[in-house]
Amino acid sequence: MDRRAAAARRRRSAAAVLAGVVAALLSTAPAGALEAPDGAAPVEPVPVGEPVSWGVAPASAPTFDLVLDPGATVTDELVVTNHGDVPLDLAVYAADAFTSPTGALDVLPAGTPSEDLGAWITPDAARVAVGPDERVTVPFTLTVPAGATPGDHTAALVTSLVTGAGEGGVAVDRRLGTRVLVRVAGDLVPSAAITAVHAAYTGAWNPAGTGDAQVSYTVTNTGNVRLKGPLSATVASGVGSVSVPLGDLPELLPGGAITLTGTVSGVAPLGWLRASVTLTPVVATPASTTLPDGAASHPVPLATGEGHLWAVPWSALALATLLVGAVLGWRALRRRARVRFEAAVDAALAAR
CATH class of the missing domain: 2.60.40.10 (Immunoglobulins)
Structure with a gap:
């Protein structure tokens, strides 16, 4: 019994040590440690409670909506505007777009490699610092591969800000972007x-x-x-x-x-x-x-x-069932009444 008790105490001690190690590792992990897009430095979270607001837009046209030949290269700029009172340090990257289950346009999360238009776009900087009420342009290059398939390709230029939720909390990755549409010249096959x-x-x-x-x-x-x-x-x-x-x-x-x-x-x-x-x-x-x-x-x-x-027609069937039941019940009552009447007549005749 003493050996079994000692073994049980050793197991409990080992479990306690393991739990302490895990807790120590979790306490040293930074709140809001999110995987940064390829080429960008790790994104440090903005302190929780800081009001932030910014916008993004193409520099030279209402939208990035292009028709290009395979192998073509174009350059353009994304304008980032800080509408808030605190400086922003934003990650900038391109990501493939897809249709969400609700029908909205969505983009791949940071750290997920793009395989289509998102991989054709290269921002000149992976990060951009934007002061309060400041506008900053981010040049980028779009190169269509020589073997690109004809038709439409869709991505987004994304700016990302990680907002911390306090020590030990969960960080929130706030993303704002504008879509990029490229129609590669060639045979269009709509179906x-x-x-x-x-x-x-x-x-x-x-x-x-x-x-x-x-x-x-x-x-x-x-x-x-x-x-x-x-x-x-x-x-x-x-x-x-x-x-x-x-x-x-x-x-x-x-x-x-x-x-x-x-x-x-x-x-x-x-x-x-x-x-x-x-x-x-x-x-x-x-x-x-x-x-x-x-x-x-x-x-x-x-x-x-x-x-x-x-x-x-369940309601009609239900009504028909009720009617049939009523008719059958009425006929049964009639039969029973007739049987009782005949029995009474027979009894009266027998009594004479």
Whole structure:
């Protein structure tokens, strides 16, 4: 027993020492230690509570929206403006953009290597110091690889500020950027696909009424240019159909996908129905005046996806069931009353 107790004490002591070592390591790690983008020095957090505000914008045009040939090189500048009262030390880098699940444009986090347009852009400085109410320009170079694929490529020039949350707290990486759009000259192949169409029916309490079909679907940009355009949905049976607009598709980058939902109202509960979603794609037009003639009007085939759903008239079935039950109950009562009457008659005759 003494040996087992001593061993248990040694195990508890070892665990306590290990916990102390881990706590010491955590206490020496700087709050807000975030991985800096390639080429940038580690970002020191700004003290918590300091109000900061800054903006970024292209220096020479409303947007960075270019049409370039493979192998082309351009230079431009990003303007960074400090709207606050404290000096800012910002990291500056480029990162590939992608379509988020909500349809918004998002960029890769710091430290994640870019493989497309974000890797083609090189800022002249990895960091920029901006004093209060000061504007600073950050030159950059954009070089399109000679073997770049034709079509649209999207990235963002990002400025990053790490805000500390106090000793032992969690740092927050505040990022502000402006997108860079490059359409590499060559064959434009606009195309889209609609898949995973699922529908479910919600009927009305009125047995003679109609209901709603909830439709979900996924739109994928299978081409090499940015797409947008109106969406519509149709629910059809053998005796008619109902079609409704579903709004416009958010601008979808090449290779991007987004799952959306919509409602088709006024659907009659006619059993096994077909639900279809259609996109009329439109090529997003660059703001650049160097866009080749006719490129924006490139014909794009419609994209359509289909699914099925059961639209069962549950309220009508329930009413019919109640009616049938009432009729059967009434007939049963009639039979029982007749049996009792006949029994009473027989008893009266027997008593004579």
